[in-house]
Amino acid sequence: xxIALIQPPTLPLDEQFAELSRLIVAxxxxxxxxxxxxxxxxxxxxxxxxxxxIGVPHELGGSGGTWRDLALAxxxxxxxxxxLGFTLSLIAHVGLVRALVLHGNEWAHKHFLPPLLxxxxxxxxxxxxxxxxDVARTNTSGRRTEDGWRLNGAKNHITNAPVADxxxxxxxxxxxxxxxxxxxxxxxxxxxxxxGVQEELLGLRTSPTGPLRFDEVFLPEQxxxxxxxxxxxxxxxxxxxxxALYGLVAAAYLEPRLDSVLDFCEQREAFxxxxxxxxxxxxxxxxxxxxxxxxxxVSLAAIDSLVDRDPEASLRCSVAKxxxxxxxxxxxxxxxxxxxHVGYMRGESTRDVQDALGTLIAGGTSEMQRKNIMNxxxxxxxxx
Numbered sequence: 001x002x003i004a005l006i007q008p009p010t011l012p013l014d015e016q017f018a019e020l021s022r023l024i025v026a027x028x029x030x031x032x033x034x035x036x037x038x039x040x041x042x043x044x045x046x047x048x049x050x051x052x053x054i055g056v057p058h059e060l061g062g063s064g065g066t067w068r069d070l071a072l073a074x075x076x077x078x079x080x081x082x083x084l085g086f087t088l089s090l091i092a093h094v095g096l097v098r099a100l101v102l103h104g105n106e107w108a109h110k111h112f113l114p115p116l117l118x119x120x121x122x123x124x125x126x127x128x129x130x131x132x133x134d135v136a137r138t139n140t141s142g143r144r145t146e147d148g149w150r151l152n153g154a155k156n157h158i159t160n161a162p163v164a165d166x167x168x169x170x171x172x173x174x175x176x177x178x179x180x181x182x183x184x185x186x187x188x189x190x191x192x193x194x195x196g197v198q199e200e201l202l203g204l205r206t207s208p209t210g211p212l213r214f215d216e217v218f219l220p221e222q223x224x225x226x227x228x229x230x231x232x233x234x235x236x237x238x239x240x241x242x243x244a245l246y247g248l249v250a251a252a253y254l255e256p257r258l259d260s261v262l263d264f265c266e267q268r269e270a271f272x273x274x275x276x277x278x279x280x281x282x283x284x285x286x287x288x289x290x291x292x293x294x295x296x297x298v299s300l301a302a303i304d305s306l307v308d309r310d311p312e313a314s315l316r317c318s319v320a321k322x323x324x325x326x327x328x329x330x331x332x333x334x335x336x337x338x339x340x341h342v343g344y345m346r347g348e349s350t351r352d353v354q355d356a357l358g359t360l361i362a363g364g365t366s367e368m369q370r371k372n373i374m375n376x377x378x379x380x381x382x383x384x
Contacts, residue, residue: 247324
């Protein structure tokens with residue numbers, strides 16, 4: 001079923017997708033959260049409305065927008081959907097779409113990309129049990145054959161893994177020597193791909209996460225993103241866009257929650273007046289607003305830097321992820337505390353705190369962002 005937007009098409013992209021998400025995602029959000037289920041119906045409806053085609057050139061089947069446009073549309077979903085987990089699954093997917101457009105070969109553009117634009121679910125499989133986000137300890141490997149590749153290995157804690165149709169898998173090609181990191185494009189429905197049990201998470205329960213295993217999975221020769229052995233540089237670009245989106249999504253997700261808690265504070269009285277009149281309440285409210293403004297501004301600046309290939313783009317994307325996730329946790333805690341005992345009762349506020357905590361880990365931990373920021377600072381100083 002397709003739902004038409006009830007607002008005029010002159011609305012900005014983020015508001016268009018916010019309104020659309022209020023209509024199709026939000027009504028299912030609570031039920032999906034309780035069931036710890038992925039809302040594939042809403043996913044397909046967003047695809048039908050062209051979400052995944054934004055930023056993709058016309059010649060590749062897209063609508064010809066910019067990556068900034070796509071980022072704003074995803075932020076709109078965060079604002080209207082009432083489902084942060086679902087939005088984080090979107091981040092993993094659109095990051096893969098952008099990677100395929102910018103770094104994919106003709107085979108990837110013709111055979112791998114189109115289903116992802118139409119509603120198939122994408123994933124990026126990087127982490128492994130032993131090394132976590134440390135790519136230098138990756139054990140997954142590809143072996144050349146006469147007609148392509150054979151992929152073997154295992155990944156863990158992968159967003160969308162239990163439901164993904166296609167994905168990008170970080171591996172290595174040992175025969176290449178020290179420079180062997182390679183990104184493989186894998187059909188997760190192919191023989192030899194096995195999915196583990198979906199993880200039980202504290203929050204973000206509508207964003208299915210789990211392990212993947214690859215046993216002699218056949219891949220065509222062209223199923224490499226970039227060139228064999230050149231995967232590290234391509235990977236940095238892929239994950240940088242994802243990181244920048246976290247800050248933008250955090251800001252968008254908080255906006256309606258700030259409006260809601262302001263209504264509560266205007267109606268709730270203490271010591272003879274509405275609690276909004278008290279400075280300690282105003283302090284928490286303004287902290288939330290500052291988080292929204294800073295996270296949005298830093299994220300948009302990071303995305304613009306990435307598009308412009310600015311040398312500081314990677315640094316800014318990590319700053320956006322750090323500011324967004326850390327700020328979201330503080331803001332969610334403030335939202336709960338502003339409601340007092342009502343906020344601590346199981347419901348919207350406690351779910352927001354649980355979901356926010358997950359963003360400290362998903363997409364790269366805060367510690368990893370600080371490490372990348374420090375590395376970038378040193379690199380920029382050395383280049384002067």
